[in-house]
Amino acid sequence: MLQRFFIFCSGADTDILNDCSAGENTKYAGVGATVFFTAVMAAIAGSYALFTVFDNIFTAVFFGLIWGLLIFNLDRFIVSTLKKRDNFFDELIQASPRILLAVIIAVVISKPLELKIFEKEINQVLLEQKNDLTLENKDQLALQYTPAVEGLNAEIETLKNEITTKEAEVNALYDVYISEAEGTAGTEKLGKGPVYKEKREKHDAELAALNELKTSNNAKIAFIETQIATLGTEYQDKIAETQPIIDGFDGLMARVNALGELPWLPSFFIFLLFLAIETSPIFAKLISPKGAYDLKLAEQEGALSSWVTQQKSQREILVTTDRDVNNRVYADIAEEQELYDYKRKIARELMQDQANAFYKKQKGVL
Incomplete structure (x- = not known):
């Protein structure tokens, strides 16, 4: 049950993982656990940061949970959209925006926790x-x-x-x-x-x-x-x-500035810790070889892409064929004398009706 929850957190396709080995399930459960606990730390950090702003524990916890869910969704999206490719550098280029986003998230998460860890020193500076x-x-x-x-x-x-x-x-x-x-x-x-x-x-x-x-x-x-x-x-x-x-x-900005007055090395190592936690799922997928899950996922996506291409080609052929048939049908009809006489009769009656209507209107004006 817990493993299934962590697999959900990793954003992996459970239908594909059901057909894979236990090792693949364990790997993606570990990735999901990292995503989950990062979100938990984000919720704690966000709650503390917001408590320094609102001075109300219920408001801080409420918005802290929302912040944790937001980080969870972002991390899950980052991990789930990172696909294995045949070239490592292509994978690295694909992952570079996600790594940058992970760095930003690590900064946002680590800073409030640094404020709490060094609270006594910050109070002295304040x-x-x-x-x-x-x-x-x-x-x-x-x-x-x-x-x-x-x-x-x-x-x-x-x-x-x-x-x-x-x-x-x-x-x-x-x-x-x-x-x-x-x-x-x-x-x-x-x-x-x-x-x-x-x-x-x-x-x-x-x-x-x-x-x-x-x-x-x-x-x-x-x-x-x-x-x-x-x-x-x-x-x-x-x-x-x-x-x-x-x-x-002693608000949030004042505490951040006071933290800047303290030695930078401890804060830097805390940031590196959260950076490692935040980027570990991404680098784990980058350095790990292609597994059964990656191969089956690539096969499924390739099959779907081929089917879509085939359907598109068939629709184009159908449209072209239908247009040619319609052109031939209307060309044959255009040469029939019966159709010509019928349309001539209708046109004559329409012109007579228009002339009568115009006559009645002019007579009414006079």
């Missing part, structure tokens, strides 16, 4: 890439907010410098009127005279202006600091908004 992307993302977002924040900080510094400058002026006026009161500067008269009073009033006016300036500038500084805090919040929100995109940077 983690490093995600960290780099996170830092780059923060730097790029900072470029949007840093100029505004620096401008606001410069405004705060300017407002603080205004207060500092005004404080220095008020302190200088304080020293002036104190020195006037002590008699160490100005009029150098001890006591609080008119000059002292004038300088004290000037100091008090500037002090009031300083307090007003402090109140105004501190309010402006507080407002600017609120703007800076708002920009900082927006910056953090942007980081939180874009971070999930970076965290989700």
